[in-house]
Amino acid sequence: MKEDSSSKEFTMEVTNISNVTRTFTIGKVETRALRGVNLKIESGEFTALVGPSGSGKTTLLQIIGCLDQPTTGSVIINGQDVTKLNRNQRADLRKGTLGFVFQFFALIPTLSAYENVEMPLLLSRQKNGTRKERVMELLNAVGLADRAHHRPDQLSGGEQQRVAVARALATNPKLILADEPTANLDTENGRQVMDIMQRLNKETGVTFVFATHDPRVIKYAQRVVTLRDGLIVENNGKSAQA
Amino acid sequence: MFQLFKMAFRDLGRNKRRTILSALAVSVGMGLLLLMSAVLVGEMRGALQNTIQLFSGHLQIRGLNYDENKISLKWEDLIENPQALIDTVTAQYPQIVDATPRLVASGIVTRGENSRGVQVIGLDPESEANQVYRQGVIAGDFLTSDDREGILIGQPLAEKLGLAVGDQINLLVNTSNGDVQEQMFTIRGIYTTNTFGYDESTVFLPLAKAQTITGAENRASLIFIMLQDRDQADSVAAALQSPNYTVVTWRDMNAMIVQVEDFANAYMTIFYLIVLGITATVVSNTLVMSVFERTREIGILAAIGMKGRRILAQFLTEAALIATIGVIGGLILGGALSYYFELYGFPMDISKMGLTGILINNRIYTHLTLDNVIYLSVLTYIVTLLASFAPARMASRMEPVEALHGK
Numbered sequence: 341m342k343e344d345s346s347s348k349e350f351t352m353e354v355t356n357i358s359n360v361t362r363t364f365t366i367g368k369v370e371t372r373a374l375r376g377v378n379l380k381i382e383s384g385e386f387t388a389l390v391g392p393s394g395s396g397k398t399t400l401l402q403i404i405g406c407l408d409q410p411t412t413g414s415v416i417i418n419g420q421d422v423t424k425l426n427r428n429q430r431a432d433l434r435k436g437t438l439g440f441v442f443q444f445f446a447l448i449p450t451l452s453a454y455e456n457v458e459m460p461l462l463l464s465r466q467k468n469g470t471r472k473e474r475v476m477e478l479l480n481a482v483g484l485a486d487r488a489h490h491r492p493d494q495l496s497g498g499e500q501q502r503v504a505v506a507r508a509l510a511t512n513p514k515l516i517l518a519d520e521p522t523a524n525l526d527t528e529n530g531r532q533v534m535d536i537m538q539r540l541n542k543e544t545g546v547t548f549v550f551a552t553h554d555p556r557v558i559k560y561a562q563r564v565v566t567l568r569d570g571l572i573v574e575n576n577g578k579s580a581q582a
Numbered sequence: 583m584f585q586l587f588k589m590a591f592r593d594l595g596r597n598k599r600r601t602i603l604s605a606l607a608v609s610v611g612m613g614l615l616l617l618m619s620a621v622l623v624g625e626m627r628g629a630l631q632n633t634i635q636l637f638s639g640h641l642q643i644r645g646l647n648y649d650e651n652k653i654s655l656k657w658e659d660l661i662e663n664p665q666a667l668i669d670t671v672t673a674q675y676p677q678i679v680d681a682t683p684r685l686v687a688s689g690i691v692t693r694g695e696n697s698r699g700v701q702v703i704g705l706d707p708e709s710e711a712n713q714v715y716r717q718g719v720i721a722g723d724f725l726t727s728d729d730r731e732g733i734l735i736g737q738p739l740a741e742k743l744g745l746a747v748g749d750q751i752n753l754l755v756n757t758s759n760g761d762v763q764e765q766m767f768t769i770r771g772i773y774t775t776n777t778f779g780y781d782e783s784t785v786f787l788p789l790a791k792a793q794t795i796t797g798a799e800n801r802a803s804l805i806f807i808m809l810q811d812r813d814q815a816d817s818v819a820a821a822l823q824s825p826n827y828t829v830v831t832w833r834d835m836n837a838m839i840v841q842v843e844d845f846a847n848a849y850m851t852i853f854y855l856i857v858l859g860i861t862a863t864v865v866s867n868t869l870v871m872s873v874f875e876r877t878r879e880i881g882i883l884a885a886i887g888m889k890g891r892r893i894l895a896q897f898l899t900e901a902a903l904i905a906t907i908g909v910i911g912g913l914i915l916g917g918a919l920s921y922y923f924e925l926y927g928f929p930m931d932i933s934k935m936g937l938t939g940i941l942i943n944n945r946i947y948t949h950l951t952l953d954n955v956i957y958l959s960v961l962t963y964i965v966t967l968l969a970s971f972a973p974a975r976m977a978s979r980m981e982p983v984e985a986l987h988g989k
Contacts, residue, residue: 407885408983428889435887442986446882450592460886462585507886 352383353416354515354547355404360413362399362570373399374410375570381549383514386541388561389551395567397551398519404549405438405517406430418514435463439508441518441537441550445500447492453479453503454488460510478506482536498529505536509546518550522557534560590899593872601904604868608908609915611861612962615854616916619958620948621928622850626843627949630836632777635714638835640815641807643667643827648803653688653701655758660685660801661827668805671822677814682709683802685792689755691735691785693743700739700785702755704792704802711808715773715786722747722771725788732770732788736781740772747772753785758797765795776945858962862969865904869897869973880977881985894978901970905963912962913955920950 362374374396381387381404389397402408403415406422415422418437422430439460440446447456457478461471479485482502484495492500501521508516518537522530538560541548550557558564566574573579594601634640644650648659661667664683672678685704690697705712707725715734716724725734733753735745745751747769754764767787774781793799809818815831822829833840873880880893927945 402983405885407986408981431884431887431889434885440885442882442885444878446878446885446986448589448879448882450589450596459883463887463892 353380354383354385354418355379355381355549356414356416357400357404358414358416360400360403360410360415362396362403362408363411373570374403376413377567377570377572379565379572379575381515381547383547384541384545385547385549385563386538386561387547387549387563387565388558389549389565389567390553390558391567391573392553394569396570397567399570400567401517401519401549401551404515405440406434435460436511437514439511439513439516439546441501441504441508441516441521443520443523445492445497445504445524447500447503447507449492452489452491453484453495453499453506456492456503457507457510460507464511474510475506478509479503481509481540482506496529498525498532501525501529501533502536505533505540509540509544512544513546515547515549518548520551520553522552522554527556530554530557586895586899587903589896590903593876593896594900594903597872600868600871601907604865604904605907605911607861607864608905608962608966609911611857612909612912612958613915613919615857615958615962616912616950616955617919617923617948618853619850619954620916620920620923620950621946622843622846623951623954624924624928624948625930625946626839626846628947630832630839632775632780633836633839634812634832636775636777636780638832639711639806640809640812640832641819641822642830642835643671643805643807643822644803644830646826646828648828650686650804653686653756653803655685655687655756655796655798655803657758657798657801660758660798660803661805662801664800664802664805667827671805671807675818675821677809677811677818678807679810680709680711680806680808682706682711682806683789684804684806685789685796685798685801686803687755687792687796689753689785691739691743692752692754693745693749696743698739698743698783700783702753702785702787702792704787704789704796706789711806714775718773718775719771720774722769724771725786727788727790729770729788730791730794731766731768733767734771734773734786735769736784737772737774738778738782739785740769742782745769745772753795755795757795758799758801763795763797854958854961855965858965861908861962862965865901865908865966866969866973868904869901869970870976872900873897873973873977876977877980877985878987880980881982881987884980884982884985890978893980894974897974897977898967898970901967901974902963905966908966909959909962913959916958917950917955920948923948924950 357377357379360374360377364371364373377400389400391397403410409423417433422433425433454475457475458471461474476485479488482505484499484502487495487499522533525533534557537548540546552558563576565572645659645661648654668681672681683706687702689700689702691700707727720737725732749769750766751769752764753767754762757763809815812832815833819829819831883893924947927947930946
């Protein structure tokens with residue numbers, strides 16, 4: 341994968357985060373989830389955000405994913421400062437540039453596996469023929485073509501998470517964000533999901549950033565960014581911030 | 583669009599019982615409103631039909647100075663030799679189905695200690711236009727033209743005075759020269775038109791006898807005319823205009839019914855909105871519960887790029903489906919009830935209400951109009967959608983990150 345995307349690696353910055361803070365206020369209590377984070381993620385990376393619970397992994401992923409806004413700092417995604425975008429523009433950015441895999445198997449329960457994967461394509465107004473082809477291609481890639489017409493409650497947890505991965509990839513996004521994608525899976529299913537994500541990263545060059553604290557998952561990462569108490573403390577083995 | 587409906591349909595299918603109950607609330611609300619509208623239309627239509635048939639006719643020719651409120655019997659206010667005029671106009675206007683003279687006088691019926699004020703109508707027992715009374719005879723016989731001592735009275739009057747066929751009553755009437763005349767009459771028959779207010783206060787004599795007792799001689803108060811169709815009234819009335827008499831149409835004579843109907847319609851609109859407001863609350867409540875249950879899904883959809891207005895459209899589509907099922911159910915329920923009561927009538931004991939002035943039938947035969955069906959369907963639909971707007975908007979404005987955490 342390094343060879344495939346090495347030319348992009350130094351030329352295309354998918355994410356550039358500078359001095360990002362995020363403070364939550366609940367009642368009169370202020371919680372600083374992020375306390376000045378700087379992070380660059382380049383195209384084709386397979387990066388793990390690690391750290392104990394409450395370290396800010398999920399908050400950081402949500403801010404990169406335009407699901408949440410930083411309290412201060414700038415967030416550049418694919419060359420765009422997302423802190424200046426309105427609700428609809430952020431939705432458009434999520435639709436075209438980003439993909440998500442959540443810890444809970446975030447499928448729409450009334451839609452089949454096929455329809456769940458198709459949803460982002462429908463929102464992007466892709467034509468029927470190409471849509472169909474793309475959905476089947478993705479379900480094949482995650483090994484679930486034969487389960488296409490099953491609803492989420494007819495699929496195992498691992499299968500549901502694989503459908504979620506296929507859905508995240510549907511619109512050919514630049515960056516896929518996965519928040520503890522294996523946390524609710526057994527070892528075998530967790531391994532399968534990570535294998536698929538790694539393979540797709542290599543085959544398609546799509547950038548993956550995933551939050552985890554599972555050592556078996558961390559070992560898949562090319563780059564490991566460690567957070568503690570809302571700060572990046574280690575970036576790929578190097579101490580990052582005081 | 584198809585996708586919207588597909589998702590909405592499946593979302594509603596998740597909690598079938600709740601969906602059915604919501605749609606049922608809309609159906610019952612709308613069905614009852616349809617029935618109410620059908621009762622009102624039927625009541626007004628029945629009242630108008632009764633009044634035309636019994637009292638006003640489609641047209642009346644009256645003397646120039648005749649004032650129906652005064653029930654004048656002065657010769658100058660009456661029409662002299664009405665039969666000649668009838669022969670002329672019926673020959674001239676084929677639209678006229680029946681034309682018959684009537685003499686109207688005020689009087690008092692007395693039986694022992696009891697007396698009642700009545701309107702005495704002298705009519706031609708042979709005329710087709712008066713067959714409605716012949717058909718309404720429930721005891722005894724109808725009048726005959728040459729009867730000099732017979733009288734026909736209504737059932738409520740007979741009951742109040744304890745009268746039966748063959749009994750004698752004293753009738754006191756005003757006369758043309760301003761005096762009063764009285765005579766004993768024998769009850770030949772008791773009639774009903776199923777219109778309490780009318781039957782209680784109207785007695786009939788043969789025209790010739792009425793003319794004799796009041797001293798009107800060969801005069802009549804009015805000529806009662808029935809046309810082929812009531813819509814011909816204006817044109818025939820215009821053609822009949824003459825300097826010797828006045829012509830009034832059923833529309834002029836029944837202005838009160840039209841006014842009452844207008845008032846009732848305005849009142850009903852308020853009633854409709856109250857009932858629909860209640861059903862809309864049920865639908866709104868259903869959608870609020872649905873939004874809370876699906877908060878996380880809303881977050882997922884927002885995360886994959888679904889915009890607020892698409893989420894709004896999703897919930898409004900669900901409301902539209904509930905409204906559609908509800909309206910169809912309402913049409914079936916309201917249609918069936920209205921049809922049943924159109925056939926068998928709706929019992930309405932008007933005698934206890936003391937209502938006079940409008941001839942309301944003792945049984946109301948409902949009548950559902952296409953206008954009301956369309957109006958109430960559209961109104962139900964709009965009110966349901968309006969009630970769904972608040973929960974739908976709530977869903978569309980959720981912050982993705984909060985929704986994903988089910989907040």
